[in-house]
Amino acid sequence: MDPLHNPFAPGAGSPPPELAGRGPLLEQATLTLARVKAGRPARSMLLIGLRGVGKTVLLNRIRELAEANGFHTVSVEAHENKTLPALLLPPLRQLLFALDRMANVSEKAKRGLRVLKSFLNGVKLSIGDIEVGIDVDPEIGTADSGDLEADLAALFLAIGDAAADRKVPVAILIDELQYLTEDELSALIMAMHQVAQRRLPIVLVGAGLPQLVGLAGRAKSYAERLFEFPEVGALAAADAHAALQEPAREQGVRFTPQALDEIMAQTQGYAYFLQEWGYQAWNLAPVSPIDVEAARRATTESIRRLDQNFFRVRFDRLTPREKDYLRALAALGNTAQRSGDIADHLRVKVQSVAPLRGALIRKGMIYSPAHGDTAFTVPLFADFMKRVMPDERRA
Numbered sequence: 001m002d003p004l005h006n007p008f009a010p011g012a013g014s015p016p017p018e019l020a021g022r023g024p025l026l027e028q029a030t031l032t033l034a035r036v037k038a039g040r041p042a043r044s045m046l047l048i049g050l051r052g053v054g055k056t057v058l059l060n061r062i063r064e065l066a067e068a069n070g071f072h073t074v075s076v077e078a079h080e081n082k083t084l085p086a087l088l089l090p091p092l093r094q095l096l097f098a099l100d101r102m103a104n105v106s107e108k109a110k111r112g113l114r115v116l117k118s119f120l121n122g123v124k125l126s127i128g129d130i131e132v133g134i135d136v137d138p139e140i141g142t143a144d145s146g147d148l149e150a151d152l153a154a155l156f157l158a159i160g161d162a163a164a165d166r167k168v169p170v171a172i173l174i175d176e177l178q179y180l181t182e183d184e185l186s187a188l189i190m191a192m193h194q195v196a197q198r199r200l201p202i203v204l205v206g207a208g209l210p211q212l213v214g215l216a217g218r219a220k221s222y223a224e225r226l227f228e229f230p231e232v233g234a235l236a237a238a239d240a241h242a243a244l245q246e247p248a249r250e251q252g253v254r255f256t257p258q259a260l261d262e263i264m265a266q267t268q269g270y271a272y273f274l275q276e277w278g279y280q281a282w283n284l285a286p287v288s289p290i291d292v293e294a295a296r297r298a299t300t301e302s303i304r305r306l307d308q309n310f311f312r313v314r315f316d317r318l319t320p321r322e323k324d325y326l327r328a329l330a331a332l333g334n335t336a337q338r339s340g341d342i343a344d345h346l347r348v349k350v351q352s353v354a355p356l357r358g359a360l361i362r363k364g365m366i367y368s369p370a371h372g373d374t375a376f377t378v379p380l381f382a383d384f385m386k387r388v389m390p391d392e393r394r395a
């Protein structure tokens, strides 16, 4: 069919033509936002899920919901090599300027800016220069101790006061939260804890890989009570079918039931893969309906494309030893494996590969679904490892 009209959107963060199966989660987010706006206690949300399930797309949707409900939003993505202050300061500065520029003088908004300035001075001491121009005098003694935990809380409280004064609720959206250091995550949780205790109108909506749950719990044991951790998973068959059929139907195109079965079997309902298969099947089918023949050709083409980019970019960031470790994990199967079994498979002691496993968790390649277990964070990565490394090298 004409690629010009292809509705499917494979790509990190690309809005899907049909946001399938996320109704309950969006309702939960809507309620949370409404409660924050009304000054009622509400737990911030951290969306948890594997790569490619649709977390970023959901975060963006929640940002739109928040903005439609009068929130000011701050949206950032954490990186392995960018600090939390460097990430947050520019948009928080913008937020405070916006609050300050609203009609009527707000002493609270002005104070927010002074506190931001002193926070900047504090972090400069501890992590070097960050370029954020703010032409105000700092509020010396507030948020400038250089201790991130104390300073970020003081900053969030000042921002919360300004937001409450302006009657403008604030949503802070942070993607890839698993990349924060433990100290940064601690500071963020502590800041949200203080904001919640004072019922200030700030809500945090985050997203991250499954390891985030453990990281948050280790950073602050009360994180479990402060946040909801909604799980974002693969789509159930009915939702996966809708993700494919609805965008096609809008253009008078349909999939045969056998084509849907083939795509479901191959993608296991993972959102990214559904978009990829839908995209290829559309282009490969000569006419509607998209049949099982087109779906099978889409399988070949989709795997080829994923191997070249979605999987490949992750593989290329691995050291040779990390590759061997993941290859051993893949050899044992598609599900979570005991770390001891992986070590046995590599013919090494489990302690000797513990640092390797830790590095792979920090890189976001694997996680521990239960103590002593190891699983890939990228769906279908085991099959990719076997394709890209047909022969195992064993230690």
Ligand SMILES: Nc1ncnc2c1ncn2[C@@H]1O[C@H](COP(=O)(O)OP(=O)(O)O)[C@@H](O)[C@H]1O
Binding pocket: 009, 010, 011, 012, 013, 014, 015, 016, 017, 018, 019, 020, 021, 022, 049, 050, 051, 052, 053, 054, 055, 056, 057, 058, 243, 271, 272, 273, 274, 275
């Ligand atoms: N609910 C959904 N229904 C259909 N496609 C979706 C859905 N959520 C995400 N997608 C698609 O999946 C892909 C990955 O989404 P993304 O939000 O980047 O995942 P993540 O952030 O979890 O890695 C994108 O191509 C997006 O269009």
Ligand SMILES: [Mg+2]
Binding pocket: 012, 013, 055, 056, 057, 175
């Ligand atoms: Mg994402």
